[in-house]
Amino acid sequence: MATSTDRPPEEFTLRVRRYNPESGSAPYWDEHTVELEPHRSVLEAILQARDRFDGSIGIRCSCRQAICGSCGVRVNGEPALACHTHLDAAKTSSSDGVIVVEPMGNMPVIKDLIVDMDAVHWKKIERVTPWLIAKEPVPEREYLVSHDAMVDVTQTMACIQCGACVSDCLSMEVDPGFIGPAALAKAYRFVGDPRDAAQFDRLNDLAQDPDGIFDCTHCFKCVEACPKDVNPMGQIMRLRRIATADHHIVDRNNGERHEAAFTTLVRDYGLNFEAELLSRSYGGNSWFGKFKPAAAKELLSSVPVIVRGLLTGKFNPKLALLGHKISKRDLDGVRAIYDKVEGRPERLELNLYVTGSDEDQTPSHANGAARADARAADASGVEPAQAASAASVADADPDASAHQDSGVEAGDGALADEEARAPAGEEETSG
Amino acid sequence: MPAHDVLIIGAGLAGQRAALAAAQAGASVAIMSKVHPVRSHSVAAAGGINAAISVDDDWHSHAYDTVKGSDFLGDQDAIEVMCSEAPGEVMHLEHMGVTFHRNEKGELDLRAFGGASMKRTAYVADITGQALLHVLYEQLMKHHESVERYEEWFTTSLIRAENGDCCGVVAREVRSGRMEAFTAKNVILACGGAGQAYKPTTNGLIVTGDGIAMAYRAGAPLMDMEMVQYHPTTLLGSGILITEGARGEGAHLLNAEGERFMEKSAPNKMELASRDVVSRAEQIEIDEGRGVGPDGQGILLDVTVVPRRRTLEALREIVNLGKDFAGVDITREPITIRPGQHYIMGGVKTDIDGRTPIEGLYAAGEVACVSVHGGNRLGANSLLDTLIFGRRSGEHAAARAAVMPMPQADVAAARHRDERELEEIISRPREGRRVSEIKNELGELMNSNVAVFRDEAGLQAARETIERLRTEARAAWIDDRGTVFNQDVLGAVELGYMIDCAETTVVSAIERKESRGAQYRTDFPERNDEEWLKHIDVSMNGTGPQVSYSPVTITQWPPEERRY
Numbered sequence: 001m002a003t004s005t006d007r008p009p010e011e012f013t014l015r016v017r018r019y020n021p022e023s024g025s026a027p028y029w030d031e032h033t034v035e036l037e038p039h040r041s042v043l044e045a046i047l048q049a050r051d052r053f054d055g056s057i058g059i060r061c062s063c064r065q066a067i068c069g070s071c072g073v074r075v076n077g078e079p080a081l082a083c084h085t086h087l088d089a090a091k092t093s094s095s096d097g098v099i100v101v102e103p104m105g106n107m108p109v110i111k112d113l114i115v116d117m118d119a120v121h122w123k124k125i126e127r128v129t130p131w132l133i134a135k136e137p138v139p140e141r142e143y144l145v146s147h148d149a150m151v152d153v154t155q156t157m158a159c160i161q162c163g164a165c166v167s168d169c170l171s172m173e174v175d176p177g178f179i180g181p182a183a184l185a186k187a188y189r190f191v192g193d194p195r196d197a198a199q200f201d202r203l204n205d206l207a208q209d210p211d212g213i214f215d216c217t218h219c220f221k222c223v224e225a226c227p228k229d230v231n232p233m234g235q236i237m238r239l240r241r242i243a244t245a246d247h248h249i250v251d252r253n254n255g256e257r258h259e260a261a262f263t264t265l266v267r268d269y270g271l272n273f274e275a276e277l278l279s280r281s282y283g284g285n286s287w288f289g290k291f292k293p294a295a296a297k298e299l300l301s302s303v304p305v306i307v308r309g310l311l312t313g314k315f316n317p318k319l320a321l322l323g324h325k326i327s328k329r330d331l332d333g334v335r336a337i338y339d340k341v342e343g344r345p346e347r348l349e350l351n352l353y354v355t356g357s358d359e360d361q362t363p364s365h366a367n368g369a370a371r372a373d374a375r376a377a378d379a380s381g382v383e384p385a386q387a388a389s390a391a392s393v394a395d396a397d398p399d400a401s402a403h404q405d406s407g408v409e410a411g412d413g414a415l416a417d418e419e420a421r422a423p424a425g426e427e428e429t430s431g
Numbered sequence: 432m433p434a435h436d437v438l439i440i441g442a443g444l445a446g447q448r449a450a451l452a453a454a455q456a457g458a459s460v461a462i463m464s465k466v467h468p469v470r471s472h473s474v475a476a477a478g479g480i481n482a483a484i485s486v487d488d489d490w491h492s493h494a495y496d497t498v499k500g501s502d503f504l505g506d507q508d509a510i511e512v513m514c515s516e517a518p519g520e521v522m523h524l525e526h527m528g529v530t531f532h533r534n535e536k537g538e539l540d541l542r543a544f545g546g547a548s549m550k551r552t553a554y555v556a557d558i559t560g561q562a563l564l565h566v567l568y569e570q571l572m573k574h575h576e577s578v579e580r581y582e583e584w585f586t587t588s589l590i591r592a593e594n595g596d597c598c599g600v601v602a603r604e605v606r607s608g609r610m611e612a613f614t615a616k617n618v619i620l621a622c623g624g625a626g627q628a629y630k631p632t633t634n635g636l637i638v639t640g641d642g643i644a645m646a647y648r649a650g651a652p653l654m655d656m657e658m659v660q661y662h663p664t665t666l667l668g669s670g671i672l673i674t675e676g677a678r679g680e681g682a683h684l685l686n687a688e689g690e691r692f693m694e695k696s697a698p699n700k701m702e703l704a705s706r707d708v709v710s711r712a713e714q715i716e717i718d719e720g721r722g723v724g725p726d727g728q729g730i731l732l733d734v735t736v737v738p739r740r741r742t743l744e745a746l747r748e749i750v751n752l753g754k755d756f757a758g759v760d761i762t763r764e765p766i767t768i769r770p771g772q773h774y775i776m777g778g779v780k781t782d783i784d785g786r787t788p789i790e791g792l793y794a795a796g797e798v799a800c801v802s803v804h805g806g807n808r809l810g811a812n813s814l815l816d817t818l819i820f821g822r823r824s825g826e827h828a829a830a831r832a833a834v835m836p837m838p839q840a841d842v843a844a845a846r847h848r849d850e851r852e853l854e855e856i857i858s859r860p861r862e863g864r865r866v867s868e869i870k871n872e873l874g875e876l877m878n879s880n881v882a883v884f885r886d887e888a889g890l891q892a893a894r895e896t897i898e899r900l901r902t903e904a905r906a907a908w909i910d911d912r913g914t915v916f917n918q919d920v921l922g923a924v925e926l927g928y929m930i931d932c933a934e935t936t937v938v939s940a941i942e943r944k945e946s947r948g949a950q951y952r953t954d955f956p957e958r959n960d961e962e963w964l965k966h967i968d969v970s971m972n973g974t975g976p977q978v979s980y981s982p983v984t985i986t987q988w989p990p991e992e993r994r995y
Binding site for chain 1: 466467469470471472474475484522525526527528530531532533534535536537538539540555556558561562565566569570572573582606635636637668669671672744747748751752755756757758865866867868871909910911912913914915916917918919922
């Protein structure tokens, strides 16, 4: 059987960000050329450079298989596990053929590629009461809970605490106090666990905290960064939906009211109505909201933001003030979506962690075919892994293949899901 | 100077479980690890944890399977303890929050595993070790007031008082480079195996035999060191582990001719025979020219026979591993694997409460040898071992601490000695060999001469080479001259630990002139109960290893021929 592991070694050059706190000098770049098979990882390249040229390159690492979470770094500017990034892919995504490796962001650098995770990541994890508060009475044997519930929380249990999502969280960059994607995903691990007794208290805590669930700006960076498909932003959105729709938690950050205003505006006008959004969020979810003192106060305090938005062309003043016009047919279409979603007896939560089904199982004879394809591809010089995966995609059901693989696709799915169902507090323009 | 009732070295499952148990018993507890606790290699355990919790199961059946799996070298009193306490421990973990997967009734689901006579492996997809480790760490965060954590502290030696008791450790704070001596009434070693003495290995880079070597140097005997487990399914190129859960879910092993060759050596259990049996069968296929891959060094693992949805849900991690590390979609095509070093059954000799012959020194988990695994460990028994004997060690050490004063030993002298030793390594001239070169040579040597099949000539050659490597290691140089996160100097210390582990392994393998469990001697191919139904112990005698024997405890299962 031919796989990409059969390809011969090639040369790869790494440009590593070095920093020695004892030297008194600024960080600098260091280049090393190593020879490895293209499917080997950036971590293996760093280890080879360390073994052969410079043992002082600092990087935390252990398992080499993306489970211990030690080797979070930035490769060509994007957060990643060094052990989970192939050299050929890293070379392709580099700007000049040299693979750039830097420490993660949003956390202080201790030495070279080693960052202080205690100072940021773990402090935030500790913020969310990260242990089960078991329901009483504790049964003699196991709690009887559904398989689906356990598979559901396994998605967040699969977080390896590598910090990749924290590294590039845009909200945290602006507001270092933000609890952040990893810790909030950890929070969902308990909120979603039917054995936990403190669902309301946890959600209320995280909704009322100005650095809590409503501090996420929905940018998808963490979804892309996560090497384990934990989908942190998706978990944050689920926390919001459970807090607002199930527990009706009205928070002092105006998250719940903002979401309600947004949802109503889209239902009534088919699109967001910017001029109404802020006043309704703060003054109550109706046309009269803007006359409430709280709304006036908020509008007034937002004037600089509005002016900046106008100057930079972030919104069109005419459309923002008068509202977007869409055809009656489209408006009916939007309302039909609302009717369908709100008409469901239970809210549907898509879990894209486990995808695929038995139906699209390749018949056993097709295995031979896939292998034969791979062999043929090998002979013809086509990259065999691609040929093999092309062969498997061809006989997969299109729905399943669309959901597979990258976190980006999973994220898109989650977005589509949310837009179709409950437009929960999108753009935090008020902040 | 820090002083604790119970000081635990290593923060994987055994260490964290010991810490929680000792704290619950009222002791002042600290846990120390050279990495952050969730990076510990327990995190990589995939398949699950064995316990006779099904209504039609019985712990005696679990115990018998374990005894048989051990090729009758396991101590049956210890196995009885482990298997009878397993159901309670698993329920305890469930109550703590482990997200075990469920059956349709909402009870813990169980999957089949190698060498087991029925389904008794509880699991969380194929990230069971990770789920357990992270849940225990949740508990350490919860109990932060009663368990002090020294995260990223590297232990360099154990300290013994004048009366011979263990009374503390010397350690280096990795981040600052500061050396510190810790006084403790009891030290529990829980710092894992020594897989990095092999190359390739499924074990993480941190698994370097630290605890085994430190105990050995302090005078504690090691036991069953010749028993090194080769896991039947590791990725051909990188040595990354593919969980036994794959075969538990029904996957087949095929040779180059497409045969399910396990029917030759294990007609009943087929792919789910014990690991030593499967690895040997694979190696025979490879050696006789029926292997696959570029050099014929591989075997095919065919997961496509498992329903796809089930694979995606229950074997998700290896679906990703296949894709990321071998470019193979295991739900669509077979993946090439081979036997690879995975676990050491041997370790620091302990009783059923984790006590070593040195007062005040305990060991639990892979670092220890109770011996519950004997000649061969069953899959999903290692997580159980760590938790049961971690807890028992913690409880016993706490009870011992309650009735004794804090030792008044001069621990500063030990600190100065280790400080000087590390300074000497850092200041070595750049001549001779690099530490990394010696480590690679050691790993390759062990993997060729002390592997699935062994013989006298290969073992003797290995012993001689290890002696040379030890001499070279004494002068080996490193690059990093700094103090902050000097991983280079720690690597040199780890190399010394691995050389001790490798040497004791080879000495024991030379000693055992029979084939049992993971030790298969082509020059002594039969099991020989009359002469060799006994443990081999190795102790440090002045400068070199000294071999002695200890009896195997047999309670209710007399040795019999092993068939799967």
